[in-house]
Amino acid sequence: xxxxxxxxxxxxxxxxxxxxxxxxxxxxxxxxxxxxxxxxxxxxxxxxxxxxxxxxxxxxxxxxxxxxxxxxxxxxxxxxxxxxxxxxxxxxxxxxxxxxxxxxxxxxxxxxxxxxxxxxxxxxxxxxxxxxxxxxxxxxxxxxxxxxxxxxxxxxxxxxxxxxxxxxxxxxxxxxxxxxxxxxxxxxxxxxxxxxxxxxxxxxxxxxxxxxxxx
Amino acid sequence: xxxxxxxxxxxxxxxxxxxxxxxxxxxxxxxxxxxxxxxxxxxxxxxxxxxxxxxxxxxxxxxxxxxxxxxxxxxxxxxxxxxxxxxxxxxxxxxxxxxxxxxxxxxxxxxxxxxxxxxxxxxxxxxxxxxxxxxxxxxxxxxxxxxxxxxxxxxxxxxxxxxxxxxxxxxxxxxxxxxxxxxxxxxxxxxxxxxxxxxxxxxxxxxxxxxxxxxxxxxxxxxxxxxxxxxxxxxxxxxxxxxxxxxxxxxxxxxxxxxxxxxx
Amino acid sequence: xxxxxxxxxxxxxxxxxxxxxxxxxxxxxxxxxxxxxxxxxxxxxxxxxxxxxxxxxxxxxxxxxxxxxxxxxxxxxxxxxxxxxxxxxxxxxxxxxxxxxxxxxxxxxxxxxxxxxxxxxxxxxxxxxxxxxxxxxxxxxxxxxxxxxxxxxxxxxxxxxxxxxxxxxxxxxxxxxxxxxxxxxxxxxxxxxxxxxxxxxxxxxxxxxxxxxxxxxxxxxxxxxxxxxxxxxxxxxxxxxxxxxxxxxxxxxx
Numbered sequence: 001x002x003x004x005x006x007x008x009x010x011x012x013x014x015x016x017x018x019x020x021x022x023x024x025x026x027x028x029x030x031x032x033x034x035x036x037x038x039x040x041x042x043x044x045x046x047x048x049x050x051x052x053x054x055x056x057x058x059x060x061x062x063x064x065x066x067x068x069x070x071x072x073x074x075x076x077x078x079x080x081x082x083x084x085x086x087x088x089x090x091x092x093x094x095x096x097x098x099x100x101x102x103x104x105x106x107x108x109x110x111x112x113x114x115x116x117x118x119x120x121x122x123x124x125x126x127x128x129x130x131x132x133x134x135x136x137x138x139x140x141x142x143x144x145x146x147x148x149x150x151x152x153x154x155x156x157x158x159x160x161x162x163x164x165x166x167x168x169x170x171x172x173x174x175x176x177x178x179x180x181x182x183x184x185x186x187x188x189x190x191x192x193x194x195x196x197x198x199x200x201x202x203x204x205x206x207x208x209x210x211x212x213x214x215x
Numbered sequence: 216x217x218x219x220x221x222x223x224x225x226x227x228x229x230x231x232x233x234x235x236x237x238x239x240x241x242x243x244x245x246x247x248x249x250x251x252x253x254x255x256x257x258x259x260x261x262x263x264x265x266x267x268x269x270x271x272x273x274x275x276x277x278x279x280x281x282x283x284x285x286x287x288x289x290x291x292x293x294x295x296x297x298x299x300x301x302x303x304x305x306x307x308x309x310x311x312x313x314x315x316x317x318x319x320x321x322x323x324x325x326x327x328x329x330x331x332x333x334x335x336x337x338x339x340x341x342x343x344x345x346x347x348x349x350x351x352x353x354x355x356x357x358x359x360x361x362x363x364x365x366x367x368x369x370x371x372x373x374x375x376x377x378x379x380x381x382x383x384x385x386x387x388x389x390x391x392x393x394x395x396x397x398x399x400x401x402x403x404x405x406x407x408x409x410x411x412x413x414x415x416x417x418x419x420x421x422x423x424x425x426x427x428x429x430x431x432x433x434x435x436x437x438x439x440x441x442x443x444x445x446x447x448x449x450x451x452x453x454x455x456x457x458x459x460x461x462x463x464x465x466x467x468x469x470x471x472x473x474x475x476x477x478x479x
Numbered sequence: 480x481x482x483x484x485x486x487x488x489x490x491x492x493x494x495x496x497x498x499x500x501x502x503x504x505x506x507x508x509x510x511x512x513x514x515x516x517x518x519x520x521x522x523x524x525x526x527x528x529x530x531x532x533x534x535x536x537x538x539x540x541x542x543x544x545x546x547x548x549x550x551x552x553x554x555x556x557x558x559x560x561x562x563x564x565x566x567x568x569x570x571x572x573x574x575x576x577x578x579x580x581x582x583x584x585x586x587x588x589x590x591x592x593x594x595x596x597x598x599x600x601x602x603x604x605x606x607x608x609x610x611x612x613x614x615x616x617x618x619x620x621x622x623x624x625x626x627x628x629x630x631x632x633x634x635x636x637x638x639x640x641x642x643x644x645x646x647x648x649x650x651x652x653x654x655x656x657x658x659x660x661x662x663x664x665x666x667x668x669x670x671x672x673x674x675x676x677x678x679x680x681x682x683x684x685x686x687x688x689x690x691x692x693x694x695x696x697x698x699x700x701x702x703x704x705x706x707x708x709x710x711x712x713x714x715x716x717x718x719x720x721x722x723x724x725x726x727x728x729x730x731x732x733x
Contacts, residue, residue, distance in 0.1 A: 008272045070309040081311075114534060115571035115630075119585035119637055120561030129588060133575045161257070161298035161306075171268040171297075174261035210575055212619040 005172050009185050012165035016193065019086045019154040019164065024147060026090030031097030036127065038098065039105045049098070056095030062156050064088045069160050085157030093150050100142045104135040137208050144201035148194045155190075165189055245451040248313055254291050256282050257312035259300040263369075264476040265318040277476040278316040281335065282443070284468065288459045304329060307444050313452070315444040330449065331442035333457045336469055338438035339415035340372055341430045343422060345403060350410065352432040360385055365399035365408040368392045372412045375437035396477075400425055416473035484546070485510050485641050485672050486531065486563075491540035493526055500526045501696035504540070508641060511670040515683040515704075518693035519719060524676040525568075527693075528643045531674070532563040545640065561589050564634030564642040569650050570626040572618040578605060578629045579614040582636045589637065604632035608662050624655030628662055635666075642666070644675040680723060684708055692716045 038049040056064070068091075069084035079087070108131050116126035158167035169186035173179040248254045258266045258278060266276040274295050286293035296312050303315040307329050318338075321331050342359075344350050352358045356379070364385075366373045373392065379385040391408055393399045399411045400421050411418070415433050422428040443460075445453050463469050486508040493500040501523035508514060516524050529535040531542060533549065533556045542550045549559045573581050579601050586597035605611045608628035618626055627647055634642060644663065648656040660682045667673060667686045677683065683690055684704045691701040692711075700712050711717045 004270045004272075008268070011272075066305070070305050070311065074310060111567070111569065111571045112573065115567065115573070116584075117534060117557075118532065118560055118565040118567075119633060120557050120589040121585065122557050125588055129584060130573050130575075134573075137575065159299055159302055161296050161302065163297060167297070167299075168268075170299075171261045175263055175267045175269070210619060211617050 005176060005182075006185055009165060009168045009172060009182065010189065012163055012168040013189055013193070015082075015157075015162060015164040016151070016154050016189075019082070019089065019157055019162070020147075020151045022083075022086035023089035023093055023150050023154065026087060027093030027097050027150070030091070030094035032101055034094065034098040035101035035105055038102045040123070040127070053095040053098050056092055057099075059092075061089060061092045061153055062159060064092055065156055065159060081157065081160035081162050085154075085160050085162055089150060089153055089156065092153070093146060096146050096149075097143070100139050100146060101135060103142075104139040105131060107138050108134045137205075137210070140201060140205040140208070144198050144205075147197050147201065151193055151197060152190060243451045244313060244446055244449040245455055248291055248452070249289070252291050253294050254286055254289065254314065255294045255296055255312045256286075257296045257298050257303045257306045257315040258282075258317045259303060260297045262300075262318060266316075277336075277472055278318060280472055280476075281463070281469065282314075282316050284463065285456060285459050288462070289455060304444065307446055310446065313446065314456075318438075318441055319444050320439045321442050325444070329447055330445045330453055332445055332453060333460055334440040334442055335460050335463075336473065337435065337440040338371065339433050340375075340436040340438070341413060341415040341418035342432040343400070343403065343411040343413065343418045343428050343430050344409065345406075346427050346429050348409075348429075348431075350431060352410075355432065355434070355436060356384075359410065361389075362409040363389050363391065363407070365391045365393055365402055365411045367396050367399065367413060368394060370413070371437035372414070376412060396421060397425075400428060403428065414473070414477040416470060417477040420474045483510050484508070485512075485544070486674070487543040487546075488527075488531065489541045489543070491527070491530060491537045491542070493523065493530055493535070494538050499696055501693075504693075504696075504698055506691065506698070508672060508674060510672055512688045513667040513671075513673045513675065513686055514689045514691060515687040516674065516676045516691045516693055517678070517680070517683060517719070517723075518699075522693050523696045524693050525645050528565070528645050528674065528676060532560050532565055532643060534560070534565075557589075561585070561637055562640045564637060564639035566627070566630050566634055566642065566644045566647050568646040570618070570623070570630045572626050572630055572633070574618050577615050577617055578610060578621065578625075578632075581618070581629055582633045585633065585637050601632075601636055604636045605629070607635065608632045609658075622655060623651045624658045627651065627659045631659075631662055631666075635671075641672040641674060644673065644677065646676050646678070648677065648679060678723065680708075680720075692719065694719065 034049040034052060038046045038053075041049070065085055065088040068088045069079065069081060073079040073084050112130050112134065113126055116130040117123070121129065155164060155166040158164055158170075161167075165186045169182040173182035176182065258274065260266045260268050260274045260276070262276075264276055265278045266274065269275050274297060279295070283293050296306070298306055298312075300317060303312075303317060304325060306312045307315050319325075319331075321334075325331075342352050342355065350362075360379075364376060366376055376385065376390055380387050380390055391402070393402070396411075396413050396417050399408070399413070402408050403411050404425070404427055415430070418430050422430055443456060445456065484507055486506075488504060488506040491504045492502045504527060506514075516527070518524055526535060530537045533542075533554075537550065540550070541548055544559060544562065548554075549556075572578075573584065576584065579598070582601035582604050583594075583597045586592045586600055587594060590597075592600065602611060602614065605614055608631055610625060610628055610632065613621060613625060613629075618629070621629065631647075647663070648659050651659065656679070660679060663673070663675070664682070664686050675683075675687070687704050689701060690704050690707045692699045692707065692713075694715055699715055700707065707716070708720065711720060
């Protein structure tokens with residue numbers, strides 16, 4: 001019976017991973033777009049992107065989840081709890097990813113853009129071939145942090161009834177009367193997921209690191 | 216870039232407009248449910264024995280079986296949606312689920328935003344002693360304090376007695392907790408405890424089964440009448456469900472369920 | 480001096496807010512000519528270069544590239560910059576690309592050359608600046624002088640009609656200046672059209688066909704190096720030359 005229960009919690013891992021795999025790239029897409037608008041758009045565009053970031057970071061993720069699922073979904077678009085949850089987390093994350101990326105873009109420096117334009121690259125080409133490859137390298141370590149946060153925040157979708165790890169642990173804690181076991185198992189799974197994610201991104205950072213040693 | 220942003224704001228404004236005017240356009244929820252052949256019922260499967268997940272990962276419990284029977288009699292399938300208890304009212308309110316059953320007690324605050332079915336079960340508490348005992352209980356909060364009590368772990372009765380202990384009224388040594396109600400009954404017969412506090416339905420069932428026991432007090436102390444949460448203003452749905460509840464009470468279905476879930 | 484005009488600036492004025500960077504500057508650059516612009520810091524020399532390849536917009540005036548006005552509305556600025564090479568004070572190599580890739584980027588993305596062809600052309604340019612053996616090195620693995628030579632190769636690869644040098648040796652340690660100036664002198668001998676902003680008076684005297692002295696946002700005087708250095712017409716030119724030789728004299732002292 002106990003192994004049944006534990007496997008029941010483990011089944012939630014798939015949901016947790018799926019939510020993260022939707023929220024993170026969705027947030028990256030929007031975050032990147034906003035970071036580019038913020039750094040290279042005109043004053044009003046940049047200001048709007050800044051306000052978006054401020055709003056998204058200022059609202060607790062759970063509130064955004066409720067707004068998207070209970071209020072917007074069903075009137076605009078029909079979103080299942082799973083998608084409403086994943087996309088809300090993506091929206092929240094987009095603001096943080098925007099901050100990471102705009103910091104990275106700024107750190108690349110205006111000179112690189114000037115040099116790229118000077119050989120005749122268009123603005124978009126310069127961003128694509130010169131600025132982004134450098135910015136993304138700079139963004140990997142803070143982004144790794146954000147990935148862990150989204151992974152752990154994915155537990156919030158339980159509030160919409162998506163049976164991910166935490167919700168399953170709650171149910172089992174109630175049924176078995178063994179909260180330590182149930183939540184301990186959940187904590188262990190989260191830890192493993194975060195650990196593996198960070199290691200994978202560390203590896204990526206190491207792989208893409210530019211050589212500095214004189215040869 | 217400018218144009219892109221224009222599109223962005225346009226979509227945003229459009230969304231907000233839609234959001235403000237797209238409210239549910241009346242109509243009978245009951246018909247919609249019957250047409251779909253499915254009623255979506257929310258519960259919070261972390262409250263045994265009313266609703267919980269069994270060893271195979273299935274949602275079950277007193278409320279769950281009751282609602283499945285109601286669904287059967289409505290001629291529709293019940294689709295269970297598990298949510299945290301706190302999300303259920305919002306779920307019914309916003310039409311994400313057609314009903315919620317999770318040992319809800321009626322409250323005026325909740326009644327402002329959702330409707331309630333008739334009471335489907337009143338969780339009455341009972342005090343049981345050995346036959347031939349001369350104990351009487353009139354005011355439980357007073358009369359119990361010097362007695363040795365047995366209660367099932369994690370029940371509402373456990374909470375109620377534990378509160379007395381926490382308030383310093385009931386000595387902690389006087390309270391014995393058991394995994395199962397029949398264990399309490401055995402200790403009661405053996406004289407290790409004076410009184411068993413439990414749900415009334417299983418108490419009477421046990422007294423009948425085991426013999427040598429009598430219920431000396433019944434009353435609502437630790438819990439109360441339970442209702443199904445229904446969407447606001449859906450009179451057809453409420454009527455249909457209330458009729459089925461009346462049938463189920465008359466047939467003894469609910470009492471049997473109570474014995475099944477609260478006596479073991 | 481009969482050769483054709485490559486770049487022509489007419490009455491250029493640049494103002495940042497209240498700040499006049501330069502006013503009413505006119506300059507003709509002929510094919511094969513090496514012009515060195517000298518003058519005190521903050522007199523708008525660098526801004527002038529950036530205006531000439533449209534990295535910065537002038538407030539008024541016209542610029543012509545081979546007779547075509549590039550300040551006219553509707554001009555494809557990217558095409559203009561492709562034809563005007565620029566070398567910066569702080570090199571500005573693309574940090575994430577090797578020396579070879581730095582030179583290749585414009586060839587593949589702007590000139591749309593096939594990769595192999597671009598590689599060959601890039602290697603030629605690296606050889607021209609003496610760095611064929613550093614092709615696989617990243618900027619961080621190169622000395623400042625080497626980085627600047629790669630930057631020159633990067634600009635040359637686009638086959639520019641004119642090369643702009645914005646204080647190309649100011650950020651270099653003294654012992655690295657020579658290799659960069661050497662490459663530039665060779666370019667001048669190869670008849671590249673060049674416009675150089677620098678404080679290297681030795682280079683100016685030796686390599687330039689014409690010296691332009693700029694101060695406080697305007698051209699004070701211009702002429703052949705010997706004329707300007709030996710017989711400056713204006714007191715301000717004399718003063719500047721005196722100051723800068725004194726500076727160099729101090730620098731020479733151990």
